[in-house]
Amino acid sequence: MAMELDLEGHRVLVTGAGQGVGRGIALGFAAAGAEVVVNDLRLERAARVVEEITAVGGAAVASPFDVTDYAAVAAAVKALGGVDVLVNNAGNAGAEGWSGLATFVDTEPAQWEPFLRVNLYGVLHCCRAALPAMIAKGWGRIVTIISDSGRTGEANMAAYATAKAGAAGLTRALALENGRHGITVNNISLGTMRTPVTEKTWSDPDNPMAKKLMARYTIRRPGLPEDVAALAVFLASPQASWITGQTYPLNGGISFAQ
Template identity: 55%
Template sequence: MDILDMTGRTVLVTGAGQGVGRQVALHCAAYGAAVVVNDFHADRAEAVAAEITGGGGTAVGLRCDVTDLDAVTAMLDEAARAVGPVDVLVNNAGNAGPAEDPLAHTPPFWETGPKDWEPWIATNFYGVLNASRAVLPGMVERGYGRIVTVISDAGRTGEPNLAVYGGAKAGAAGFSRGLAKAVGRHGVTVNCVALSTVETPGIAPAIADPEVAKKMLRSYVVRRLGQPSDAANAVLFLASDAASWVTGQTYPVNGGYAITP
């Protein structure tokens, strides 16, 4: 028996058009799940879905802005018609939403205002609330569900230039703990995976300079940056029945960047 087998489950991965989300979608499909590949950019979502179906899996690519609850609800209706109701939600959409390079120019917090904060809070906190709100009625009714939210070590230990982002991620983690206590009796588990720097298209500009990359590596006990597969391995575990007695937890996947209780 493969304890990670997800045959018969439908998994929704938000922000899955590239990077960690793409790899999570591929992992889940490889273990038998039907995958709803969501992204703000339709072409990215459809490309990852095609990658899965081209390999013999089942997937559908759907565009949706997770900061819009009505849009998320409509996407779930479309997903149910295409591949079935969602059993597993992976809240992966993050950063500042569709911004291509949100970290390119990050001024000090005291030089920013609500318009600067809104994209970070909307995607990383409200996006998690919206997607969770949309999937939970069905999960509770069926007596089964998994919600896994990708957060950041910025929300666990703090980062000087990412105060609002870290605050939103910490909020998502706190929400997940409370939600876990509310829905556990209905057969639904809720957990988080906290990442540090993972080599994705989003950080490619930052690590293009060898000296910058070398400096970053000094912060990691395991002397390498993370790979999307490192994150996807942890998400797959929490999304599977192997973790059926794990809920309300945050699993750091960070190469030893932060070692805290």
């Protein structure tokens, strides 16, 4: 059996791939030979990642749409003629979408909505749009990026944790429904990542918050986008055809899956 992960001939849609974790995943799939559809809300970000990929001979196209808008998602997937692999990465826990840490009782419904819309409805929309072509083909892969906030719980981030846990539940339901069609559906659950929005924190070796956080990690560094890319490409590969409905913590050993 060949152990090289070869995604050549596969079209992979990565949502929120204009920066951070999603960009890393897009670059990983391109390096494995896939044609990457780089989605982002912001066209200029998606276009930059497409340029990076094509500059080194990879195949990529930009597909700017908002995952919270089902009509836009469905139209984009239809225009592509379907995708073989869907990576649900778009999320809004970072500085850009974060409206402040607060205990649940100190929040109002309007504050929950942005988290549920992107991290839960966004995933529902993309899965619903992508599955019919995968079913027709008899092959497909869905990988959803969740967070340990949703897997193990996290104080002061209740709406985000709820949305991520919901997305993880969708993965299990879709795994049960679609295994017979040759489709696998899995979650990757991330711990703290080093991405452009958190770069300032991590690049300062004396930053007290970074020090405090890392003391809780068995492997004392934040996660990198390429760590996620390696696991996402593997889960999407032909070699991972018997893995479905699972949640893989990718978190430097801060907590374990049982």
